[in-house]
Amino acid sequence: MSQLRVSIGQCSDKGLKAINQDFHGVLVPKEPQLSAKGVAVVLADGISSSDVSQEASESSVTGFLADYYCTSEAWSVKKSAQTVLGATNSWLYSQTRQSQYRYDKDRGYVCTLSALIVKSTTAHVFHVGDARVYRLRGDDWEQLTDDHRFWVSQDTSYLSRAMGMDSHLEVDYSAHPLIEGDVFVLATDGIYEFVADKFVRQAIEGSHNDLDKAAKLILEEALEQGSDDNVTVQVVRVDSLPEQDVKSLYHELTELPFPPVLEARMEFDGYLIIRELYASSRSHVLLAVDTQTQQQVVLKTPSVDLRDDPAYLERFLIEEWIAKRVNNAHVLKAVSHTRKRHFTYTVNEFIEGQTLTQWMIDNPKPDIELVRGIVEQIAKGLRAFHRAEMLHQDLRPENIMIDTTGTVKIIDFGSTRVAGIMEMSTPVEHHNLLGTAQYAAPEYFLGESGTVQSDIFSLGVIAYQMLTGRLPYGAKVARCKTRAAQRKLVYETLLDEEREIPAWIDGVIKKAVHPFPEKRYDVLSEFIYDLRHPNQAFISKTKPPLMDRNPVLFWKSVSLILALSIIAILSRC
Template sequence: MRSGLEAAPAPPGAASSRPRTLAVAIGQHSDAGRKSENQDSHGAAVPDGPALALKGVALAVADGISSSPVSRIAAETAVKSFLDQYYATSDTWTVETAGQRVIRSVNAWLHGETRRSGQGEDPDRGHVCTFSAVVLKARTAHLFHVGDARIFRLAGRALEPLTEDHRLTLGGRSYLGRALGMAPEIAIDYRSLPIAEGDVLVLSTDGVHEHLPGRVVADLIAEHADDLELAARSIVEAALEAGSDDNLTVQIVRVDGLPEGDAVDLVEGGAEACPPAPILSPPCEFEGYRVLRQIHASHRSHIYLAADGESGEQVALKVPSVDLRGDAALLRQFMMEEWIARRVDSPHLLKSIAPRRARSHLYVVTEHVEGITLRQWMYDNPAPDLPAVRDIVGQLVKGVRALHRKQMVHGDLRPENVMITPQGLVKVIDFGSVRAAGVLEAAPAEGEQVLGTLQYTAPECLLGEPASWRSDLFAIGVIAYEMLTGRLPYGAQASRVRTRDEARALRYAPAAQDSRAIPPWIDGALRCAVHPDPTRRHEALSEFVADLKIPNPRFARTGFTPLAERDPVRFWQGVSLVLALIVFALLVRMFG
C-alpha cells in the first residue's frame, strides 16, 4: 500500500490495465507560504489487492490553527493516524463506521494531549486542527469533514463545494466553531455520493480556497490533466501570487476506472479462481487431508470429517454441492464463508482453520465441533425447563452479537445451524447467508436475495427489505418459542408473507395457550421478539435475554386474558359464526 505525506500519483491509464478495480490519479502539494512553519498536513493511501476493494483509496488534509505552537503536531497526527488506523479497522465495517470511529479516537487523543499539557482551559494553544478526508470505495465517495478545510468536486470550469465551513461570526470576527482536539466529543459531517469515471475531487486548506477563484483552480487542473502533481503545485503558486499569507495545501484525485463485478470477485479473485472441490467418497485423500467420513449433506454443501496430513488435527471440510456449481451467485457466497469466519472471534461462533497449503480447489476448512444440533437437542428435550432455554438463548445471542459488532448479519439462524457440545457450549456453525456491510458496500447487490430458511426469516426480509440485526432477533425469538412450545409462533403463515398486508395480518399464537406452564411475562418477551413489525421488537438482543430472566412489568398480565389472544383461531371462528347468524336472520326477515 502506498501511503504517506507525499504519496505518489497513480499512473495515467491505470484504468485500462485493471478495468475490474478502482483506479485513480492523485496530485498533491503543500507549502508554508509566507509563514515560517507549515502547520498543514496531508496524505493519501492507495492499497493493493483486496484492501483496494474493501477499504478503497483514502486522502486526508489537516490545517493546524495559527495560535497554537503544537498545531503542526496535531495536523500531522490527525492525517497519519487516519490513514493508518482506517486500514486497520475491520473489513466488514462500512466506510462511515470505520471513518467515524477513527476520527473520534484521534479527537480524543488530541484533546487528552491538550489537557495533559496544561492547556485544557485554552484550546487555541492546544493540539487542535481542522480535518477533511475522502475515501473512494467502489463507486462511491465518502466525505468526512470537521472545520474549514474544504472538499470540492470539479464541475466544468467551476468547483462545486461539498462541505460547509464550521465557523462562527461574532462581533464582526470569524472564529473556528469546530475542530479536532477542541472538545472531548466531536460532531463529524459525513456524506456519500456516487462517482463516475472522470470525476475530480479537490481538497484544500483556507490558504488556497480563500484566495483563488474556483475557475482558476479548474483551469489549472484542465491544463495539467496529465500531471496532477504539477497541477497541484501550480494551484499553490497561483494562490501565493494572489496574496495568500497562510499555509497552502491542495490535493486532487481523479477517478480513472471503477470496479466491476461481485464483491467476492474483488475480494477473493472470482469464482473461477479455483474449480469447486469434487464430491468426496470417504475414506480418501484430498489435498493433504485424510477424509474420514461424511458428517452432513444438503442441497448447498457436503461436510466431511477429515484429519490434516501434517498435524493430525481433525477438521471439518466443506465442499459445494453439485446444485451449487450451476449458480454463480451462491457459489460466490460459499466462497465468502471462510473469509467471514476469519474475521470474527467468539467461543460461540465456528472457527476457521488457516490454510497450511496452497489449494487447487474451492472448499472451506473449519474446526470440527463435537456434539449435536439444537434441532436434535429439541427432539431429545421436548419439554425443557426455562433455565435450560435461557442458557442456550443467552449463548446464541453472544455469538450473534459478535457478528453484529463487525456489522454482519447472520441471516439464517435456525436449530440446524446451532451446535451444542457435550460440555454445553453453544456454537453457530454456518455462515452461508451472512451479509457483511463492508462487503456489500464494495459491490452492492442487485436486489435482496432471501438465503435463510423461510420459517425463521423475518417478514421484512420476505418483503425484499435488507436483513438487519432485528431480523436475527426475530429468528432467535422463533427458536426460543419453538424450544418452549414445540411449534412456530405464526405456524406456516409467516413463511408465506409476500405483501405488507399479509405481514400485518399475522396473528401470534400465545406460547401459554397449551398445557405447558409458561409465565405470561415470558410469553410477552417472545411476542415482542417475533413481532412482524421490526420497529416494535426489542431495542437490543441483550434486552430480549434480560426479559427472559427477569419479569418485565409491561409483559406481566393479571386477570382474564381475552380469547382473541389466548386462541385467535377460535375467536375469529366465533366472530364468523355470529356474523353468519346475523346474515341468516336478516334474510329470513326480508323474505318472510
C-alpha cells in the same frame, strides 16, 4: 477486468506564516486492500491560536492513514473511518487536558480534518472543521462539505467543530456515486478564500497529465491573491472504476477445480475422509482427519450441480472468509490451512454434538433456565457478527450446534451479509431473502434489507419454538408480502396451563418477534436482559385481574363501593 485507478496531485506551503500547521497525506494501497478499503486522501488544518496544532494536524493525518487500514475488512468505510477519527479525537483531547492548555482549548491540540475515501464505485467524505471538499464533474463544480464556523458578526467567526476540541466528536459523512473522470479538490481556507473556482477548474484542465502541477498553480494563485494563511490543496481524479463481468468473475471463482466425489477412507489433499456428515443439493459436508496434525476437521465441498452459478460460488467461498474474521467461542471456527489447496473446498473445526433441531426433539418441554442459557449463548455469537458489521440472516435451529460440553455454536454463514463486502463492486446480484422462510424476519418478504432487528426476530422465533414447539405466527409470515398484510399477523401466546412459564416472558418474546422491526428490541443485550429480569411494562400487561388474583379482596371492594353509594344516596334524602 479493470481496477480502481486514481491520479493525485498535492501541494502545501507555510505561506506568510512562520510555520506550516497544515498536514496532508495520501495512501493508495495494493490489492487486496485497494478493493477492500480503497484509496485514502486526508487533509488537516491547524488553528493559528495554538502553538501545538501542527502536532495535532500531523497526528490526525498519519494516525488516520495508519489505523484506517488496520480496521476490519468486514467493516463499512463509514464505521472504519468514524472509529479511527473518534479514537484520534479522544487522544488529542486528552493531550490538551494533560497540558498547560487544559483551560484554553483554542490553544490546545486542535485541528480541522477532511478525508476522502474512494472505494469501488463510491466516494466517502468525512469532514469536521472549515477545510473544504469539492467535486468537479464536467462543468459542474460542487462543494460537498459545510464549514463548521459560528459567525458572531459579518467579520468575526469562530471554529465551532474540530478534532480535539471536545471529548465527543461529531463528523459529517456523505457518500457519492462515482463516474470516471470525477475530480475532487480538498483545500484549506488559505486556498478557497483567495482562489476563484474558475481558476481551479482551468488549472486542473490545463495540467491534465500532471496534477501536482495543477495543485502548485492553485497554491501560487492563492499567495498572489494575498492569502496570509498556510496553504494546502489536494487534487484527486478518478481515472478508472472497477468493472467485472460475470464471465471474468466465474473464471476467478473457478480457478481451482471442483473436488471429486469423496467417500470414506479416501485420501484427499492431505486429509483422510472418515464419513459423510451431511449432504444437500447445495453442498457436501464430511468429517476428515488432517494427516499431518491428526486433527479432526470438517470439509465442505460445493455442489457440482451449481458449478455454473457465480452467485452460489461467491457465497460458498465467503463462508470461510467470515469464519476467519469472527473470533468467538459461540461461532464456528475456521481451521488454519498451511498447505496449498488443489481444489475448491472449505475447512472448519469439527463440533461433536447435535443440532438445536435434534436437541428440541430430545427436549420437548425444556426447563426455562435451559432455554435462557442456550439463547444467551446464541446471542453472544450473534453479537460478534453484529460488532463486525455482519448480519447472519439465516439463524435457525439447523444452523446451531450444541457440543458435548453444552457449548452452543452458530454455524453456516452462507447467507451472512458483510457491510464491507457489500460496498465492493460485483456483477453478481445478491437478494435480501437468503435465509429460511420460517425464521426470516417479515421485512425480507417486502424486499427490504435486513438489520440487527432482523437477526433478533430470528432469535426470538427460536426461543419461542424451544418453549412451545411451534412458531409464533405459524407459516403466515412468508405469505405476507405487504405492510397491510403484516399488520394482520396475530401473535399466539406461548403461555400454557401445563407449563410453568412466567407471564412476563410472553411479553419479552412478543416484542422480539414483532412484525415491524422498529417495535422490536434495538440491541441483543436488551432482549437477553429482559429474559432474566421481569420488565414492569410486561408485568402490568400480563397481570391477571383482581378477581382472579384475590377474589375475597375483590368482593370486599365491591361491597365497600356499594355501601358508600347507599350512604351517599340516603344522605341526599
